[in-house]
Amino acid sequence: MSNPKGATVIVVGGGVSGLSAAWWLARSGVDVLVLDKGIVGWEASGRNGGGASHYQSPLFAEEQRLWPLMDEMLGYTTEYQRGKIVLATTEGQLKHYKYVAQMFTEQGSPSHEIDRQEIRERVPMSGDNILGGVHLTIAGQANPQRTVQGYAWAIQDLGGRILQHTPVLRLVSEGGKVVGVETRDGILNCDSVVVAAGPQSASLLAGIGIDLPIAAARAEMIVTEPAPMMAIGAVDGNGLYGRQTKRGNLAYGGGPHEWLDVGPSGPSARPGSPLIRNLTKRLYGLFAKAPSLRVIRSWAGVIENTPDGRPVIDRIDNVTFVTMSSVGFGLSPASGHAVRDLVMDGKCSFADLEKLSLKRFDGLDKDWREQKGWVSRSETL
Ligand SMILES: Cc1cc2nc3c(=O)[nH]c(=O)nc-3n(C[C@H](O)[C@H](O)[C@H](O)COP(=O)(O)OP(=O)(O)OC[C@H]3O[C@@H](n4cnc5c(N)ncnc54)[C@H](O)[C@@H]3O)c2cc1C
Known part of the structure; x- marks a missing residue:
């Protein structure tokens, strides 16, 4: 079953990474739809410390440029x-x-x-x-809950859509390109997709042959x-x-x-x-x-x-993916901007994303988690 009421760009995940990306896309006039399996910001994005100072990131300058402007740009307070x-x-x-x-x-x-x-x-x-x-x-x-809310309202103010309680079951590809996402209500079509599903990005991407080590x-x-x-x-x-x-x-x-x-x-x-x-x-x-x-x-x-603790922000064909490796709240204004650039222009206009590319993990041993000791000592949750 195919539902044509998808969007030009579908964003999977309504945490700060997906919301910021959708907001930047909506600001550029793109028809964008965010899908979240629960409610926006319910996972790490609404539960973090609110810190916004990531001096080790290639996105640091943009992070620091944007935060003082965010309340005005969004139209809502972040309490920055x-x-x-x-x-x-x-x-x-x-x-x-x-x-x-x-x-x-x-x-x-x-x-x-x-x-x-x-x-x-x-x-x-x-x-x-x-x-x-x-x-x-x-x-x-800044205040994480206020910020999530601000992104979500600002997306909708710009005509973007958000569907909550809508898990994406898989990315649907045809001829090597993703053409939609499958939900419980059928397939929603899109021209391109942004995967920002937090810890679940790995399993969604694995379905189309992309190995994201997290x-x-x-x-x-x-x-x-x-x-x-x-x-x-x-x-x-x-x-x-x-x-x-x-x-x-x-x-x-x-x-x-x-x-x-x-x-x-x-x-x-x-x-x-x-x-x-x-x-x-x-x-x-x-x-x-x-x-x-x-x-x-x-x-x-x-x-x-990720194995080196740095985010991955990258694009393969029409699939852009973002995983922030514990620094995603503060960097979200900048990561969303970077994702917007990758989706629309194929490259980032303000930072070199080489250090955040997926290919840096080419050749990573399959048992890298065990080697690092990053394994659970309890039952699967
Ligand atoms: C306690 C704590 C403190 C932190 N402190 C800081 C800090 O001070 N500063 C900082 O910068 N960062 C901090 N972080 C990290 C930061 O919160 C995360 O890096 C950031 O929120 C990641 O955002 P995200 O949107 O990528 O992922 P998430 O917030 O995990 O959002 C992913 C979204 O995808 C949705 N989703 C998952 N699977 C599917 C699916 N199949 N279909 C549809 N939707 C799906 C989920 O429901 C979720 O809403 C902290 C994290 C924690 C937990």
Whole structure:
């Protein structure tokens, strides 16, 4: 059964990667349809720390250019804030954070070490256990739920369509090209497809002979009762990332992660592992002078990791695919722009995507996950 009510471009996956790509395509006047098996942003995209500072990425400059413009471009707030302080409780952390500040500076974003007095003034909840810290002047963070909502509304404002609760069962190809996607209601036709299905991109792409090496891991976050408002909303450190919400809650996450096997219906990570106790302990290490705050919420999300930890953004024939390897929220304004360029022009107009190409994994051993130890120790979820 073929349903001609597809679209010129079908985007599989309504996380930030798929939504941003669809938004950029809709901005260019393309007839675009996003399909999500659940609701938009329900997986990693609505559950992350909101960090937007990926200095190691070829998309960094575009990430930093776009975020301050996003509220105006989307027409909706993302609660983006610029500037971040990162605090260390060990010499090892301090060394690493100083290196990060140096990398930011080398890329044109002056960042510097701050002394204990400045730390006490800017982060009054930090305690005497803090050895030092850095101020990353342009690193930023936004509210993931608001951002997902903003992308989704902006796509629809531009005439794009979003169908939720519509799993794509397979990509349908004819004569070597994808001509549509199969859903429970039949086949939706398209001229080209964007696969942005998070951990499930691998199985969808495998169906048309594309091998995308990713390993899924559970990451967790905790949220506390509101704390006194800090002048700077983004204070990372002690191995944690996160933000203070507009209401004052501290929303934080951080490794270690737990490796997962992803079953046919996708991941269903649940919180409640020992990671939560570990996160809570480290949060009180970061803010030792915070008043007693209860952890009021926690959740888990699944991130997909490539063997070298960098995203894959690539195109083969009329199939463009994007998998963000744990840095997809912050990079989403830029990744969507890159996907739009690949779909419409065949190449990215603002960055060299060579480092993000799939071909860098040519010749990868089949058992690369086992070799890295990135395997689940539990049952398939
Ligand atoms: C706890 C946590 C903290 C994080 N912190 C940060 C951070 O601070 N900064 C940062 O940049 N990144 C962070 N990340 C990573 C970031 O959230 C992800 O890289 C990003 O959200 C990936 O977005 P995505 O759209 O590619 O994938 P996803 O968000 O996984 O979205 C994929 C979508 O595809 C849909 N889908 C799957 N299969 C199908 C199918 N067959 N048919 C239709 N739809 C399908 C799913 O329902 C889902 O909505 C964090 C992640 C977690 C879990």
